[in-house]
Amino acid sequence: MAGMYDDQLIETLRQGAIGLLDEWGLDPQTNVELLTISENATFRAEEPETGRQIVLRVHRPGYHSQKEIESELDWIVALRQEGIVETPEPLVVKNGKHLTSFEMQGEQRFVAAFAFMTGVEPSPTENLNSGFEQLGAISARLHQHVRTWKRPSSFVRKIWNFDTTVGPKPHWGDWRDAPKLTKDGEQLLERTCLELKRQLNVFGEGPDRFGLIHADLRLANLLVEGESLGIIDFDDCGFGWFGYDFAAAVSFFEHEPIIAELEDSWIQGYRSVAPFSEEDARMLPTFVMLRRLLLTAWIGSHSETPTAQDVIETYTAGTLVLAEDFLTRT
Known part of the structure; x- marks a missing residue:
């Protein structure tokens, strides 16, 4: 798994995510920028005219299956519906599901989108x-x-x-x-x-x-x-x-x-x-x-x-x- 992300791959994933923007009703000119890479590549999409922001998570293949990702999203939806925790809303695509995908080099890359949540990460140097x-x-x-x-x-x-x-x-x-x-x-x-x-x-x-x-x-x-x-x-x-x-x-x-x-x-x-x-x-x-x-x-x-x-x-x-x-x- 070492070296699974490099600049070229990240840009390819970004372009794949851009190609799906219409699934969430976003303008094709929406800015898409990398937020983090870990298991997955996570991007922030911001529509220039409206300022609307969402987070796009592009899953790496071979880690979670489609059913596993859908199960995660099912739990988040249940937690939000019952008011258990504050967590971003998983966004649905045009077919009413929470997951879509694009193909890259013969591999299916699943993409989930979430509402953007404001806030700052706590620092370990603060009083925690x-x-x-x-x-x-x-x-x-x-x-x-x-x-x-x-x-x-x-x-x-x-x-x-x-x-x-x-x-x-x-x-x-x-x-x-x-x-x-x-x-x-x-x-x-x-x-x-x-x-x-x-x-x-x-x-x-x-x-x-x-x-x-x-x-x-x-x-x-x-x-x-x-x-x-x-x-x-x-x-x-x-x-x-x-x-x-x-x-x-x-x-x-x-x-x-x-x-x-x-x-x-x-x-x-x-x-x-x-x-x-x-x-x-x-x-x-x-x-x-x-x-x-x-x-x-x-x-x-x-x-x-x-x-x-x-x-x-x-x-x-x-x-x-x-x-x-x-x-x-x-």
């Missing part, structure tokens, strides 16, 4: 305690919703368990291919994996702790507008441990001393909405380590993305420090 209390409450509302929501019969999303994160069937690549990983480091992470697997097996996957989750509630996917906290990018949503949503929220700054405080704030917010047992709380550091190791693999397999480029020189070394601490504490 109140935000994490709010995020804990939002996470609890999401988890409460999925416990009672009757999913469509066609609903399918990926499973985020040990095997599919850092085990033998990883969705985001093998952590052993992480940049700058030494042989000694690999041995340390092997021991870490064994301990993670042991703890997760003991904790189990009962319905009180494992279900449909956002799975990527990191700061880049949060938008602050005054007192409101919005959530974007459900692209990684799937079936995993509810506590994993906290681990995702501290992605890329898991090593900071403030994590313990943020954990307390998140739990406090969660418990204001739904139960969160002491057993659940004790597992949060385990989920943080699991997520850190998963991201270490992701950086190796997505090294061309700006997010990976920002941390690629030091992230593996930081993972080793966290792994040493994790094993010492357990």
Whole structure:
């Protein structure tokens, strides 16, 4: 997967998205600019005369199937209809569906569009305690919703368990291919994996702790507008441990001393909405380590993305420090 996006490919995807503008009633002269690249390429489209803006997400082939993408959008629609969270509206195309596509080099590229949501990404240098209390409450509302929501019969999303994160069937690549990983480091992470697997097996996957989750509630996917906290990018949503949503929220700054405080704030917010047992709380550091190791693999397999480029020189070394601490504490 490394190197899956380059300037030429991004421009080709942009042109493909431009060719679909009429599906959402946009003028052919609408400006389309790249917002982000990660698993997918995301563009902002702005109509020059009206100022109307929407977000276009062009999916990379081979990651999510059409049914998986449609299932994500079904969940978002349900969350919005029931007022569970603030999140952008998925927009329908002319045939009334939420998904369209274009063909590129013999491959079908699915495209989903969303209403543009204003707000700014929180910074890890800010006082995040109140935000994490709010995020804990939002996470609890999401988890409460999925416990009672009757999913469509066609609903399918990926499973985020040990095997599919850092085990033998990883969705985001093998952590052993992480940049700058030494042989000694690999041995340390092997021991870490064994301990993670042991703890997760003991904790189990009962319905009180494992279900449909956002799975990527990191700061880049949060938008602050005054007192409101919005959530974007459900692209990684799937079936995993509810506590994993906290681990995702501290992605890329898991090593900071403030994590313990943020954990307390998140739990406090969660418990204001739904139960969160002491057993659940004790597992949060385990989920943080699991997520850190998963991201270490992701950086190796997505090294061309700006997010990976920002941390690629030091992230593996930081993972080793966290792994040493994790094993010492357990």
